[in-house]
Amino acid sequence: MESIATIHQEMRELVEGYQREPQPQILQRLDRGFQRFTQLATLFLVSERDTYYGYFFMSMSFRTNYSTDAIAGILLDVYPPVFEANPLLLFMLSLKEVMYAFCHEVDHVVFNHPAEMVRTNPERDPGLFKLFNYAADASVNDQLNYEIAQGKKFLSPPKGVITSELLAKRFGLSKLAPRQDYLYYFNRIKDRVNASDDSEEASRRSGTAQKNAAPDGRQGQKGFSIGNHTWESASGEDGGDTGALDEMLESATKELLNNVNDLMDEEARSMMPARFTERIAQINEPPRLNWKQLLKQYVGTISAEKLKTRSRLNRRQPMRYDLSGTKESKTLKIAVAIDTSASMDTEQLKSVFTEIFAIVAHRRYEITVIECDDSVQNVYRIKSPEDVKLDVTGRGGTLFSPTISYINDNRYFRDALLIYFTDGFGERRIPRPRTYRNLWIILGPIKHLSVENPYGIVLPMED
Template sequence: METHFETLAKGLYEQANKIIDVFLKAKRLDPKTKLSIPKDFQKEFFSLVDKVNVSLMEDKDNFYGYFLLQMSREIRFDISSPTAVNFKGANYVIYFNPLIFLNLTIKQMETTIKHEILHIVSMHLIRAKEFKAGYSPLAVNMAMNIVVNTYLEHLPPYAVTLEWVNLNYSLKLLPFEPFEYYVEKLQTALDLLETAEDETEDESNSAEKIETDYNPEKTHDIWEESNDIDEKTLKEFTEKFIANSHKGSIPNYLENMLAKLKNSKGELPWNLYLKRLMGAVESNKKKTIARRNRRQPDRLDLRGQLSSHKAKIAVALDISGSISDEEFNQAIKEVFAMVRNYNHEVTIIECDSEIRRVYKVKSVKDVKDRINIRGGTKFTPVFEYANTHKMDLLVYFTDGKGEDELRSIPRGYKTLWVISGNGDKLSLKEAYGAVKKLKDIEIKNTALDMNDVSFRDGYSMNDQEKIHI
């Protein structure tokens, strides 16, 4: 027998479809027509959301109910998931797509709200931006969803879970692993499928698309609409929301998440990004008769292709900055550890206000002591050199203090900025690449013997704190 709640949800779903039908008919007559959601429908819909919130408040996990009370609410028919969140106007906003949300049971509605709140407390809105360089949206979204869905019950049937991913991608991913583990494994699996995102066409000619089905690749697109806010400030806002939501006992998994949020410094290992960027470096090809053409395998007259590319990696060092010899020596050791499985050529560029020295190295033993010149700092000369010499990847070690705008932007290669432990942030308005930080280290031995590095009261780059979410 249908409950009162189910009857209410069903009626609202029918209303939602009528609203969309009217909109689409009007848009065919006038493409400039904007979607207008009747106030009566909004009132009834959010009344239903209130009932879900009451259910959350009465649940043992009432943390989610109190968290939802603080959030702004909006209806969006253009999101490809039942719910979505972002941060706008100094507040977290939760969005609902009635065409997807109203098809859920009340328990599934609760779960999808919990799902969004777990993304927030996991700082995924910031983490997703960090992984834009070198990782596909699908890999990032699925990795984040695996992490939060591991702890949830009553999931919608289409939810991205560990079991679903292992089955659909023929993987054997382990449970309760950190986000970094999942995104790396998933991106590798997606790369093997050789799906070309640039060949995918958007079938929608409408700027205001109506979404009726769940799409894991687009489910977090709305995060891009969040206000531009630094991680420290967003973390402070999040901690205030958490404090106001913590009214009683909470599950152990949530308590662990909140503790890690409070204790984390929010820094992710830069070498993880370097590893991903190396895998994304475009390879030049050579023709071969030993392999069929991948796009036209039946054409025996067409040669296949093999990778014959030697990746040209530039490692730039800002010799004017506060990055220490110890930091750079340890970092360059890790650069070689990351690139050792690739056919590569590493060029060291020492620069302050101009390039002072350029030389190639095959191992850490070839790295020379830095020349003792301390001028001002300009990043542009390094980019001019990288552009001229057609580099594939530029890793720039600096304290971050230089121009606010590059006179020569990167052309055809990836850039990874690594800010020294004493540095604050990159002075450039546009980084044209990922920006990461080193962790402070202190080393007794200042010689460049990388096989015998001893530490005192500090950490190597391998000891950088990971955020296990």
């Protein structure tokens, strides 16, 4: 029976022969050999080594591409997803390094790097794209290298593969933690490049892998990149809609991961690494509302009945002066409580009230601001975001009861919406607000809200 090692050696000899004398028939043999190799590699992973990666390759098709300067990559804009490789580069690696490249590409998808690449670089800046590749590669390779140290002896990293250690040396970063997500590395190296006044130096640091490559495609200390990732056939260079690309990559990733999960039985699922099971749970969570969406829903539930009035013309027939116009009979009341002991800065306050006014723009409304720390400090009405007194008073400890008591003692707020902005740290128990609906918006994690029963929905400030 043909072994994976035998096919690998055959492919390597074909590549060396093509380098000596390029002939089309050699490429044809490489195409056929690549298909045989990927079939055996999939069986090898599923039956003997690592079912996690094996199930991914069972959910893909494979093809060669001799025009790319990337060793390998997964294309998500086709179904089923395609694992694409350049055999002339791939089979210059050792067998263990080839398996490393295969697993490397799978983990990029599991870590959601395709969609995150678009989100972090909506303007498609080539420099940021290069930095993203560095960060994403370091995140994936650190994890693979850790697993090799734990016993995955069928993998071996190509010499000079990009890791957190290499990033620290290349960009002059101290205390760079290993095995972090891509965003940690992306922000660290981006800040480092942006801090440089020398644009040539910044350009050198964010240069491509191929620029410094050795003749065999490797880079040694310069940093060896397996793929210059785009995760789509069209490479995203047509100026298409970034939002649509983001959604496509997100959707394709979700479909692939769910297909892989469906192939498994319960025993196989129980052996999956945490990064896979966590991503499966994450992508299948029901959509979460943010506070702006919820406020829109709340506003929509408050009826605004029309009353006839002679003081307005009829909108349908404005020339008929004998017909009455209409006006809303209901004024939308919103009480915005601001915990002045929390760390809301001027820009956050501006952003919050701009959002609120945009949501209520088509209604008659009255917005009351209540500033409170351990007592109510200031109460005033506003008609636009510019009316907000940004130099809020207070900055003492936090108690929620004084604000609730103030609202409950004033019948005006009986049919109002209460929105409470706070960092969450305060009392454990509060009186029930006598308002129409209540929404707590927490500046940090929602678990920081100390109130046992907030009598309303609790959402984070950030989406």
